Amino acid sequence: MEELDGLEEVRYNCPKCKDLGGTFGSKKDQENEKVYEIWIECDCTIQSKINRLMKSSEITESFKQMGFTNFSLENRLQVIIEAYQCTNTYFKDYESIKTMRTNSIALLGAVGSGKTHLLTALANNLIQKKLVSVLYFPYVEGFNDLRDDFKKLEPKLQSMKDVEVLFIDDLFKPVSGKPQASEWELKQVFSVINYRYLNHRPIIISSELSIDKMLVLDEALATRIAEMCENYMVVIEGDKRVLNYRLRNYK
Numbered sequence: 001m002e003e004l005d006g007l008e009e010v011r012y013n014c015p016k017c018k019d020l021g022g023t024f025g026s027k028k029d030q031e032n033e034k035v036y037e038i039w040i041e042c043d044c045t046i047q048s049k050i051n052r053l054m055k056s057s058e059i060t061e062s063f064k065q066m067g068f069t070n071f072s073l074e075n076r077l078q079v080i081i082e083a084y085q086c087t088n089t090y091f092k093d094y095e096s097i098k099t100m101r102t103n104s105i106a107l108l109g110a111v112g113s114g115k116t117h118l119l120t121a122l123a124n125n126l127i128q129k130k131l132v133s134v135l136y137f138p139y140v141e142g143f144n145d146l147r148d149d150f151k152k153l154e155p156k157l158q159s160m161k162d163v164e165v166l167f168i169d170d171l172f173k174p175v176s177g178k179p180q181a182s183e184w185e186l187k188q189v190f191s192v193i194n195y196r197y198l199n200h201r202p203i204i205i206s207s208e209l210s211i212d213k214m215l216v217l218d219e220a221l222a223t224r225i226a227e228m229c230e231n232y233m234v235v236i237e238g239d240k241r242v243l244n245y246r247l248r249n250y251k
Contacts, residue, residue, distance in 0.1 A: 013044070014044035016043070016044065026038065046131070049131055050127060050128050050131065053127045053131065053132075053133055053134070054124075054127055054128075056133065056135070057123065057127060057133070057134045057135060057136055058135060058136045058137075059120065059123065059124070059134075059136045060136075063116075063120045063124075063136070064124060066117050066120040066121050066124060067121045067124060067125070068084070068087070068088060068118075068121045068125070071084060071114060071117055071118060071121060072245070075248075076245075077238065077242060077243065079234065079236050079237070079238065079243075080113060080114060080236065080243070082234050083107050083113070083114065083115070083118055083234040083236060084114075084118060086105065086107070086232055086233075086234050087105065087107070087118045087119065087121065087122045089232070090105045090122060090232045091122055091125050091126065093232075094126065094130060094132070094202075095130070097231075098164075098202055099200050100200060101197075101200055101227065101228065102227065102228060102229075102230050102231045102232075103200060103201075103202045103228065104202045104203040104204065104205070104225075104228035104229045104232065105119070105122070105202075105203075105204055105205070105229055105232035105233070106204075106205040106206070106207070106225065106229040106232070106233045106234075107119055107205075107206050107233075107234050107236065108205075108206075108207050108208070108209065108210050108211070108233070108234070108235045108236065109208065109210065109234075109235050109236030109237050109243075110208070110236045110237065110238065110240060110243040110244065111208060111240070111244055112243065112244030112245050112246040112247065113236045113243045113244065113245065114245055115206040115236070116169055116170070116206050119167060119169070119204050119205075119206050120136075120167075120169075122204065123136065123165070123167050123204060126165060132164050132165055133163050133164040133165070134163065134164065134165045134166075134167055134204075135159055135160060135163040135165075135166055135167065136167045136169065137160060137166065137167065137168050137169065138169045138170060139168055139169060139170045139171050139172065139173055139180075140170060140173050140180065142156075143185055143188070146188075153188075157188060157191065157192060160192045161191075161192055161195045161196065161201075163201075164201070164202070165201075165202045165203070165204060166192070166196060166201070166202070166203050166204070167203075167204040167205075168189075168203065168204070168205050168206075169206050170206060170207065170208070171189070171205055171206065171207040171209070172207060172208075172209050172214065172217065173207075173208065174208055174209070179209060179213070179217060181217045181218075186217065186218050186221065189221060190218060190220065190221045193221055193224055193225065194220075194221075194224060196228075197224045197227075197228060202228075203225070203228060203229075205225060205229065210235055210237075211225065211226045211235075
């Protein structure tokens, strides 16, 4: 604070609302022409909510930069364009479908085709534009971390069940062509997916495996994912060298 003529000058983090979180305004009822006083939330409060949601999402700093606008569609195959359109449509439809059984989205198939970028862009937009809480769970790293410290297991599983939208990235990520899916991992994933299935809570899933390949691992789990994502699912298949964006400059 600074003193001016014996008075202290108050400095606010937000001069617009003077750190109150909002301001009073007026709204006119068109039917009876009465004017009502209403509380209008300030932009600073909304931004504060976004910051808290982004922090709790566990989305990495580099992934926070992924959006729809910086996803390249140049010289991409039609199936990639369809995946882009699918994620955009899901974002637009979210409010109307979020409590339905078919309220989820999955991008499946080819490595390097942009599945994670598009779904992370979706997650970022849900947080920043719709104030939806999202939890990002990278399948391989996530379970490695939980195996290293079992005290984290129950709190993490509960968070995965409770969050508004759960994003599982690289589900059953294959190593040397073989999906990573121990009985223990299948049990944990099923407990989360089944809970969300029964309670109509959305999931976002990326995986190299198709539903058919997931059926071999666990039919009950795969069929739940298939039903939840049936309206918003794209399977990306074809020439790996063409689909993998990371090889675009490789000769």
